[in-house]
Amino acid sequence: MPNKISLVNVRKSFATAKGPLPVIGGIDLAVEESEFIAIVGPSGCGKTTLLNIVAGFERADEGEVKVDGAPRNGPSANGIVISQRGSVFPWLTVQQNLMFGLNGTHSETDKRAIADHYASLVGLKGFEKGYPYELSGGMLQRVELARALAVKPQILFMDEPLAALDALTSLRMRLELLRILAEEKHTCILITHNVEEAIQMADRIIVLSPRPTTIQAIFDVPYPHPRQISSPALVELKASILREFGL
Amino acid sequence: MRMRSPYRILLVLLGVAVTVTAWAALTPLRSDSHEQVYVIPKGTWARRMAGETNLQILPAELHLTLGVKDILVLRNDDDVPQLFGPVLIMPGQSFSLPFARASKYSFACQLHVSGKLDVIVAPHPEPGCAGAPWRLRRRWALLLWISALLKPKQLVASLALSILLIATWWLAVAASGSLIFPSPWQVVTGTAEIASNGTLWKHIGWSLFRVGVGFVLAVAVGVPVGLLMGRVTLAFTALNPVVQLLRPISPIAWIPISILWFGVGNMSPIFLIFLASVFPTIVQTAAAVHAIERRYIRAAENFGVSRRRLFLQVVIPAALPQILVGMRVSLGVAWLVVVAAEMIAPRSGLGYLIIDSRNAGNRYDLVVAGMVIIGITGLLLDSGMRRLEQLKAVRWRYAK
Numbered sequence: 169m170p171n172k173i174s175l176v177n178v179r180k181s182f183a184t185a186k187g188p189l190p191v192i193g194g195i196d197l198a199v200e201e202s203e204f205i206a207i208v209g210p211s212g213c214g215k216t217t218l219l220n221i222v223a224g225f226e227r228a229d230e231g232e233v234k235v236d237g238a239p240r241n242g243p244s245a246n247g248i249v250i251s252q253r254g255s256v257f258p259w260l261t262v263q264q265n266l267m268f269g270l271n272g273t274h275s276e277t278d279k280r281a282i283a284d285h286y287a288s289l290v291g292l293k294g295f296e297k298g299y300p301y302e303l304s305g306g307m308l309q310r311v312e313l314a315r316a317l318a319v320k321p322q323i324l325f326m327d328e329p330l331a332a333l334d335a336l337t338s339l340r341m342r343l344e345l346l347r348i349l350a351e352e353k354h355t356c357i358l359i360t361h362n363v364e365e366a367i368q369m370a371d372r373i374i375v376l377s378p379r380p381t382t383i384q385a386i387f388d389v390p391y392p393h394p395r396q397i398s399s400p401a402l403v404e405l406k407a408s409i410l411r412e413f414g415l
Numbered sequence: 416m417r418m419r420s421p422y423r424i425l426l427v428l429l430g431v432a433v434t435v436t437a438w439a440a441l442t443p444l445r446s447d448s449h450e451q452v453y454v455i456p457k458g459t460w461a462r463r464m465a466g467e468t469n470l471q472i473l474p475a476e477l478h479l480t481l482g483v484k485d486i487l488v489l490r491n492d493d494d495v496p497q498l499f500g501p502v503l504i505m506p507g508q509s510f511s512l513p514f515a516r517a518s519k520y521s522f523a524c525q526l527h528v529s530g531k532l533d534v535i536v537a538p539h540p541e542p543g544c545a546g547a548p549w550r551l552r553r554r555w556a557l558l559l560w561i562s563a564l565l566k567p568k569q570l571v572a573s574l575a576l577s578i579l580l581i582a583t584w585w586l587a588v589a590a591s592g593s594l595i596f597p598s599p600w601q602v603v604t605g606t607a608e609i610a611s612n613g614t615l616w617k618h619i620g621w622s623l624f625r626v627g628v629g630f631v632l633a634v635a636v637g638v639p640v641g642l643l644m645g646r647v648t649l650a651f652t653a654l655n656p657v658v659q660l661l662r663p664i665s666p667i668a669w670i671p672i673s674i675l676w677f678g679v680g681n682m683s684p685i686f687l688i689f690l691a692s693v694f695p696t697i698v699q700t701a702a703a704v705h706a707i708e709r710r711y712i713r714a715a716e717n718f719g720v721s722r723r724r725l726f727l728q729v730v731i732p733a734a735l736p737q738i739l740v741g742m743r744v745s746l747g748v749a750w751l752v753v754v755a756a757e758m759i760a761p762r763s764g765l766g767y768l769i770i771d772s773r774n775a776g777n778r779y780d781l782v783v784a785g786m787v788i789i790g791i792t793g794l795l796l797d798s799g800m801r802r803l804e805q806l807k808a809v810r811w812r813y814a815k
Contacts, residue, residue: 243717249714255713
């Protein structure tokens with residue numbers, strides 16, 4: 169099976185006043201079609217930079233990034249980024265936001281139908297006419313997710329999508345995300361600080377080292393969904409991941 | 416024609432009062448809901464059981480009016496059923512009873528201590544004098560509601576200060592015995608004079624026309640140039656020095672050049688207004704585009720939208736709230752400049768009114784009247800622009 173995403177020896181430095189600061193120190197990674205990868209690592213290790221490179225917003229200094237065998241030259245609608253701060257357009261209604269990514273190939277009626285479908289999928293029914301500033305943080309994150317799903321991207325890049333939510337909302341969204349992803353299979357790359365979140369959602373967990381970051385360890389999570397986070401195997405897995413951080 | 420009598424003002428006030436009364440008496444009454452709702456609050460039964468024997472849950476008489484409020488709705492929020500005539504209203508239930516004929520109806524009802532409840536249904540009020548008191552009562556409620564919205568405390572405070580200022584002005588004129596500087600009353604009568612012979616409206620109209628044309632031209636040029644400077648770095652580096660150099664030059668300094676180019680017709684003041692308002696519009700629009708958060712641009716790029724849609728659906732709406740602020744500033748500046756421009760050029764407008772009143776017989780009452788009118792019109796223009804900021808498409812920016 170060909171790899172959906174492949175990274176070979178990816179390196180990146182930032183120019184600073186004191187000379188170049190190496191952020192990513194050589195990463196090799198292959199992600200399969202519809203695989204769910206979680207990336208965890210210490211703060212400031214370059215997780216977001218890595219994601220931006222794979223999503224096409226930044227360029228690697230060295231190495232190659234390929235999606236479906238083609239080099240990544242810029243952002244594209246086949247891989248949508250969902251970030252912690254969110255980028256729901258506040259000047260559009262929820263429905264207009266969901267229709268935003270749908271391009272000319274759809275008729276206006278189709279677009280509305282697709283928007284309605286994804287609005288109900290993420291539990292936004294009844295809020296379509298509302299403006300983002302009238303919604304709560306959890307609701308906004310749903311809009312962000314639905315807008316991404318509406319264009320049927322092959323890849324979802326999630327940059328700490330649940331970190332800004334309160335603990336309960338975050339947990340609820342995590343379970344909903346799993347339910348939605350079970351319905352529509354996407355290749356997912358999730359960046360998170362939350363080891364439990366990674367264990368509950370991912371097929372594979374990549375642990376990154378401090379800056380300049382490299383892959384420090386890889387854990388497989390070969391358990392069926394829904395996963396009981398308190399089961400002995402997962403508790404053991406969590407302990408070994410935390411050991412990688414020296415905890 | 417110089418009429419300085421205060422009776423004219425009184426006559427106008429009387430006319431207004433008569434009009435309001437006639438309006439209240441004659442216009443058809445509209446009512447958004449025909450339901451007159453009465454609520455039986457939670458805990459009333461318990462309070463009665465606890466010994467409050469004279470507890471009145473509903474008044475002894477309920478008044479309804481056909482065609483306005485003719486459906487009686489009783490909502491039971493208490494946790495025991497209540498009896499109204501033959502009907503048992505269960506907890507949480509609403510019972511609605513429409514009336515079609517004017518009369519007095521009596522119901523056996525435990526909701527009033529007498530055990531009886533009267534519903535008096537009045538006929539639909541006909542237009543005319545008989546209905547006037549009834550209608551006025553309803554209109555009066557509306558007026559009271561409007562005045563409550565105006566926050567009476569602030570209203571009183573600002574009124575008090577205005578009265579104090581006017582009184583000081585009046586006393587100062589009286590004490591100094593000045594023959595030229597007008598008292599507030601002379602300003603009022605002077606305004607009434609030019610209002611009644613129509614010259615005031617002509618001057619206001621001309622000033623508004625010049626500001627309107629100059630301002631619209633400035634927006635038509637300034638917003639696109641600002642957008643271009645905001646998005647295209649080359650345009651910004653090329654144009655910004657020119658804009659920054661021209662911006663601090665007062666439009667008044669352009670008057671000689673303006674006369675040279677456009678003569679003393681209407682084009683001169685319009686050109687000066689354009690100059691005054693185009694630079695704030697450009698600067699503010701470019702700043703607005705620069706201030707757009709990158710996450711929005713990135714999201715749009717992520718969805719692979721065309722440059723046209725990026726511009727129309729992301730850049731412009733994201734910058735619009737700040738562009739509106741810039742337009743409000745420009746309009747204020749334009750209004751400042753029109754008066755100065757009209758002092759030199761054509762024979763109309765509020766600026767001309769002021770200069771002409773002074774030149775033609777030291778009519779300082781009209782000078783001050785012109786100044787007051789300029790202030791009021793500027794205030795109205797500004798509040799009109801503020802209303803634009805309430806639009807749904809830009810309110811997200813000011814909401815939090």
